[in-house]
Amino acid sequence: MTDPEFGAHQPVEGWGVLERATELARSGEAFVLATVVWREGPTSGQRGSRAIYTASGEMHGWIGGACAEPVFIREAIATLEAGTPRLLALGASDRFGDLPQGAAAVAMSCQSEGALQIYLEPVVAVPHLVIVGSSPMATTLAALARQLDWRVELVSGSGFSEGLLSAQSILVVATQGHGDEEVLAAGLKAGPAYVGLVASDRRGHSIRARLAEQGFGDDQIETVRVPAGLDLGSTTHKEVAVSILAELVQLRAQGAFAVRIAPRAAARPxxxxxxxxxxxxxxxxxxxxxxxxxxxxxxxxxxxxxxxxxxxxx
Incomplete structure (x- = not known):
């Protein structure tokens, strides 16, 4: 069934939730995997029940009924934002027992009078790097990023489309003057987290002017980093690849590519x-x-x- 507030709530159970988790991890989407690790009946949640809440606002699986689900979603969002696992206890406060340090306890006095302990584990997506070009620099950058276990796509200019990108993607354009403007224009429409162009300052000014002529605003044009990478002075093609990856690693450490959690539907009173x-x-x-x-x-x-x-x- 589909709920306008919680997104697409799919009736996935048991091992199917883990299969869905594997699919999400491969696609690069961040999510929280929840597992009921303890219960005291009566409650509809069973030990071993699992559910997933994704950064895009979808829920799959089952961990409990109408009382538990809204609290689970709220705590799942908090877990995604924090990026650290937590143990969530739900039920009457006198039924929690001894909880581990750091566990979050939420008192609920539902008619069932049941209690649950749910382990929430965030699965944070690895960076998604799309490199456009076929130069030795582009090939080296792809190889280096894969060593970091990043999700990497290396495509030619003719093989690129904005459909390859999401809001969390990193785009590096290394087409070396062969359709730079076209690739950047398509990429900017997708609004990725980073857009870098391998080019000189002079060529960068020229391309930015052409993007302005195509109707792109200053706020969009200024997101294009030219030249991409840290300034290491005069470098070889392979060293340029190192400088770009170093900049991306630095930005990631600063939180530039943090998970963007889809806003929930308009808040209800x-x-x-x-x-x-x-x-x-x-x-x-x-x-x-x-x-x-x-x-x-x-x-x-x-x-x-x-x-x-x-x-x-x-």
Missing amino acids: TAVDPVCGMTVEVDAAAASLELAEGTFYFCCAGCRTSYARQRGVA
Whole structure:
């Protein structure tokens, strides 16, 4: 099923989640792999249940019901941003037991009264480097980047298209005057994390002027690094490759290629369930109860029924 808030929530279970994780890792997309490592029933989450939440906002698998899922997604996003694993405990605070140092505990008082411990493991994508050109420098750069286990694509100018790039991609144009402007124009449209051109300062000024004539704004044109790489003075072709990779490694260490997490759908208003204390999103599907003093929202129908009985309106 597809949820407009959580993205495409695919009914993938068990080993299928691990297969999907392998596919995502090969494609270069960052994600969080979640595994239920402990449970105390009754709860719909089972020990060994797994789920994935991707940087693009998709969820695959199953770790628990309506109470656990929103908290899982919130904590998965935090895990992606931090880039470090964490243990998440969900349930009534008196059922957590002794938790390891650093574990995140979120009190939940759902009708099931169950409790879960979920291990969240971020899988951060390796850099995706697209090199356009067939020169010895381009070949050397590709070989060096592969030694770092980066995902590398080496293509000719005629074989390049913006479809090869994503917002996390690194583009190095080394076509040596053969269609530089065309490759850069296509690359800039994709908005990659880095665009570098192997050329002299003088040629760089000329190409930037031509890009401006094609309608590209100053903010886009200024993202093109010319010449690409650290300034090492007079160097050989192979040393130019080293200087470019050194610049990319430096930028990565500075966080320039950090994971970009897709913004969730427009934030919905929230309310606090007066029975269990859960924060719930207010929408047409939420369990609610209209009283004289206003509308109350609940995490589930059970909480709504309980509150209605308390107020004498069941």
